[in-house]
Structure formats: C-alpha cells, structure tokens
Amino acid sequence: MTTAFKLLRTDWFGLLIAFLVGAAALAATQPSFLSTYNIYVMLTAFSLSVLVALSQMVIVAVGQLNLSVGAIGGLAAITFAGVMEVWGLPIPVAILIGLAVGIACGTLNGVVTHVTGLNAFVVTLATLSIFKGTNIGITEAQPFYNIPEAVKAFGNARLGFIPYLLFISGTIVAMVWIFMRRAVLGRQLLAVGGNRNAAELSGISIGRVIIAAHVISGVLAAVAGMLAVVRLQLGQPTIGDDWLIISFAAPVIGGAVLAGGHVSVAGTLLGVAIVMLINNALVLLNVDPFAVQLLLGALILAAVALSRFRDPA
C-alpha cells in the first residue's frame, strides 16, 4: 500500500502508466506500430529531442529559462558541418569545435544573466537572435551539403531497431542523470533554483552555479544540433528552429517547476517519450501532422493545471 502510494507521488509513475497504456493501445490497433522500422524512426527522433529537453531542464532547475536552446543547436550544427565541408577538418576536430560553440554560447548566456542580474528570458531572447543571426550570416541561409561519408553512415547505422544515435544520447542522458542526483554541482543547481538566498547563505557561489547551468545547457544543445546534422545528412541552417516548444513541454510534463528547484530527469524522458508517441500516433492514424502543435500546447496547459492540482500553493 505504502509503496504504491510512494510510486503515485513520484513525477514519473503516472507518466509511465500513460505511456504504456498509449503504446499498448497503438500496438493493438496499428500493427505497423511495432514494426522494427517504426520503432527505429521513433527512437531516432527520441535521441535528438531528449537532449533538447535536458538542455532546457538544467536551466529550469536553477529557476531560469533559455529561449536560445534551438539557436545554439543550430549554430553548433552549421559550424560542425561547415568546418568539415569548407576547411576539410577531421571529424573529431569538428566535433570539438561544435562543442566549443555550445560552451561559448552557454558562457555568454550565463555571464550576461549573472553579471547584469537581468531576467534570463530577455537575455536569451537577445542571444537567440544573435546566435541565429550569426548562423544566417555565415550560411546565408544555404545548407552545407558535403558531409563526410563516415558521418552519413553513422547517421543511418542501426542495430536492429536501435539507431546508433541512441547510444550517444543514452550515454549523455545517463551522465546528466548521475550529475543531477549525485554530483555536488547538480545538487547545487537545485538548491539555487529552490531558494536562492538560502543557497547563498550556505556558501554556494550563485554566479558559478548559474554560469555552469548555462554552459551545460549550451553543450547539450550543441550535441543535439550535431546529432541533427548526422541524422539529416546535411548542415541545415534551420536546425533548432522548432525546438522551443518541445524543450519546455517535456520538462513541464515531467513535473518540473518553472520557478526552479524541482526537475525530474525520468519525468523529462517520459515527457519526450509521450510526445514522440503522440507524434507517431498522428502519423499512423493519418491525422494532420500539424495537429501535434495543437496537442503539445494542450499538453503543457494540462501538465501545469495538474501540477497546480497536486500541489496547490
């Protein structure tokens, strides 16, 4: 009885049930749902979106938000593709440069929000436009087409229904999970988000924590951007343009409190999984794929209403 109660109180249990029920219903009505290829397609999309969601989640943990997640991903993506095509740099170097872009963008966000004390919303709106503008300035809105064959091959490689991309994002998800639960800095993120003054009084350096959160967010967004290049097989300047809603939807569905201090990696994963499931259901049932926008909006509202109901402040 008490175990069941404890499970019900977690962020993820209800979501897991919802996911399983949804998946079972789809599997029963749509035979193609469980086909190897369909699962492969879903897992590929999942590998990417989960990093986008975690990139936003670490910022939500400190009680801020980051509108520039997609713009960082896009800039890292075109840099990654561009240095390979234009300068002919080897793949590992290109990956490092892509990561460096993520670190640089995250540092800029973190330093500006901390030093000026400005609302992260407006800072990241400005940097969104700086990063996206730089992306458009460099590419002149044209994609980089000549991606090395090895990168393309990796993007298509799969082990049964598991895309190789999932191994990369799976490793990163595991690292973020351990980081948020066990690492000192991870706990400090939540402490700062939960109660800034109390965190400061207990000797936590607020500036360091906030800047670190933005750097981690930048790196996760950059990895997502590079994985998008690998998946699309080209350095598309529009990568990241449509990440904003999913980046907030998944953590919020997963029980994150936007005021900070409470996030759930498991909840966020299930949030992404549920969105993927809905997306896939719309495709399989031949519903207008744009309806997913509508459903995502409704889902965010429902999640917020539910958290209000669970925890009336």
Place this chain on the structure above:
Amino acid sequence: MSVDVAKGKAGSARPRLALLASNEAGLVLITVGFVVLFANLTPGFTSPFNIYALTRVLAIDVVIGFSMMVVLVTGGLNLAVGAIGVCAVMLGGWAMQVAGLPIPVAAALALAFGAGLGALNGILTVVMRVHSFVVTLATMSLFFGAMIVLTQAKAFNALPAEFVSLAKLKTYFFASSMLYLAVGIGVLLWWLFHHTLIGRQILAAGANPSAARLSGVPVERTIIVCHALSGALASVAGLMLTARNGAALPSMAGQLGMDWLLPAFLAPVLGGTLLTGGTISVAGTFLGAAMVTVLTNGLLQLQVGEFWVQAFLGIILLIAVALDRLRAHVMERRRLR
C-alpha cells in the same frame, strides 16, 4: 553613485547622459543621428519609395510593440502575439474572401477574435495562477497548430482589392497611411493608461499587485483586460501586414509566430517599459520601433550584408536591456535617497 545623482539635480553632465541614453529624448537623438548618417551615406535612403516602405514597416512594428507593451505593464508577457495575429487575419481573410463579408465587418471579426484569444490567455493566467510565460508558450503552440490544421496552411490570396489598396495609400512626405493608424492607436493607448480609471488600475496592479488589491483594484480583471487588448493589437498588426502582403499568409510571422517576438520586445524595452511591470511609455515604444526600423532599413540600404541584420538587432536588444537595468538601478537609488 548617490553623490553623482545629487549633482545631477544641480546640473552635472554625467547622470544626464545616462538619462539621455534611456529616455525618449535619447531615442529621438539616436534615431535622428542614424537618419542623418544614412541619408548622407546612401542616396536610396531618402528616396520617396524608401520613405514609403520604411514608414509602412514602422507602422506595423509599432503596433506589434504596443501589443507586447500592454502585457509587459502587468509584469507578464505574451509569447503568443504572433500566433494570435496570424489566427486573427486568417479568420479575417476567410471572412473577406470566402464568406464575402464587407471589409469593416471582416476586420471587426478579426479584431474580436484576436481579443478573445488574448482574453483566453489572461483568464488561464489568472485561473491557473502561473506566470503568463508558460500559459502563452502553450497557447502559442495551441493557436498556431489549430490555425494550420483548419486552414491546411493555405493562404487567402484573393482578398478584395479595396482592402489591399488601403496599405498602398501614400500621404504627406510619401509616408504610408498606415503610420497614421499606428499614431492614432498610440494616442488612444496613452489616453487609456493616463486618463481612465481602468488604465490607472492596470498601472497600479502592475507595479504592486498586493498593494493594488488591498486598495480595491480588481487585479485579476486588469490582467485579463491587458491580455485581451494585446490580442486585439496583435490582430491590428496582422491586418496591416496582410494588407501590405496582399494576402493572408499562415507563414507571415514565421514558425508559431515567433518572428514577431524580437520586434515585439525590442520596441517597448528600448522605449523604457520595465519588464517588471507598472510602467509604460507609449511614445517610447513608438520611438523604440522607429530606431529599430531606421537602423534595419539603413543597414539593408548600405548592403552591409542583409544576413547579419538579425544578429545586429539581438546585440541592440542586449545593450538596451542592460541600459534599462542601469536606469532601474539609478531610479532605485533616487527613491532611497
């Protein structure tokens, strides 16, 4: 610092410079400076066609800025301005082209629809007691998604010629007639916020909700009114853009209407509307939009690289908010003294 401010009253130059950089006078100076600069650098800048094109863009950006301003005053924000604008004009376009309604009726319908969607944002914000950020993030996806599903992403491009010609009118000094509409709306907003009861109540509720509530201001109602007003203004901006484009396009504000967010925040923030709520500057928003439009247009005329304009605007917003912060800091110091 406080010494400097004290000297400022006696006529020192330093704090006055800070004031000039942030208030309306500063914006006028900077804008005029840019106009003179661009007029000398490129002959195309002062050509009749460019003045007409510039004032037409300005008129639209001013109204987009107003649409955000009226929500910022509550201490909230509205990410769904673009989505509401597009939804409203798609209804307006349908009313004109498919239902064949007269232009004023169709426009009124679009305005009412926009106001309704805005009011929905306000009601959700009040009922759920969450920040309008998350509500309008959700509704932006909701509204835009519903619009795409209903219209099948198809444009209404056979609008009545009289409607499209509204945007083509030129007036004195080649200025677009739409600029007068924007100025007229600005005057109405100024009157609303400074000379009516509800306007004063909105300002009071935005500055300090609990104090306002204790003095009998219906805070929740002011929030809903502001969001409805924001929706109506977004619809006006959408209709103006539709008249300019000659068609009601689902893509006119980009993915989820997000292309409007930057101009929407730039104008009020440059104009000195504080993000924390409780202050408003209609003239500032107008001038903020004017500065951005002149700068964008000039950079395009100079052909310094059209692809870099967005990055420039981002840097300007960053500098503007930093100055805004500095100004708030100075004001705080003054109040403490």
